[in-house]
Amino acid sequence: MEFSPETRIGDIAAHHPLATRVFARHGIDYCCGGGVPLAQACERRHLEVGAIVSEIEATLAQHTSEEQHWLEAPLADLVTHIVDTYHKPLREELPRLEEMAFKVARVHGERRPEIALDALAETVSGLVHELEGHMRREEESLFPQLLDSSDKATPTAFVDEHEEAGRALEKIRQLTGEFQVPEGACNTWRALWHGLADLERSMHEHVHLENNILFPRAMG
């Protein structure tokens, strides 16, 4: 999809998820405020719309060349890339996020009832355990199966789990108020919000590589 300064922010974000990195970098609200054209959103933030358009285009172009690489590289290299770049760091990060979510809920939950910290901790915890099992099953059974050319089945269960994780991430985005750190938040709270925003970003890339490149290539 082509976009211009007149395109609505929400439409750009929907068609080019990577553009949201540029929006986030410049504090452009692409969710609730997504109904306005890019030019108007830039004006509000005193940003030069031409510079933002170039930045989005550069981000998308860089991604396209990476994507092209993974469409052609040996499948085993792609699997190694997914495990090293996403699974391994997640294994370390997920328990940390869960611990911080419960800690923030315990320490601040009562004084900040307007922020649903308990619900957030429960949602984070659920997602953490789902993902840990999911990645283990990918590494122990799905990936070896995909690399073995004789024994293949479309991994619909995994695609469904990706969707479920996507819904949990969407809920986390809502519960954290779009990852905007609340006034007076302590360091753990800040680190939690930052870590959750990062989790969303990395999961979008990770799932995209699996759903749209690895699975179709392995089935191909």
Ligand SMILES: [Fe+2]
């Ligand atoms: Fe994965």
Ligand SMILES: [Fe+2]
């Ligand atoms: Fe996955």
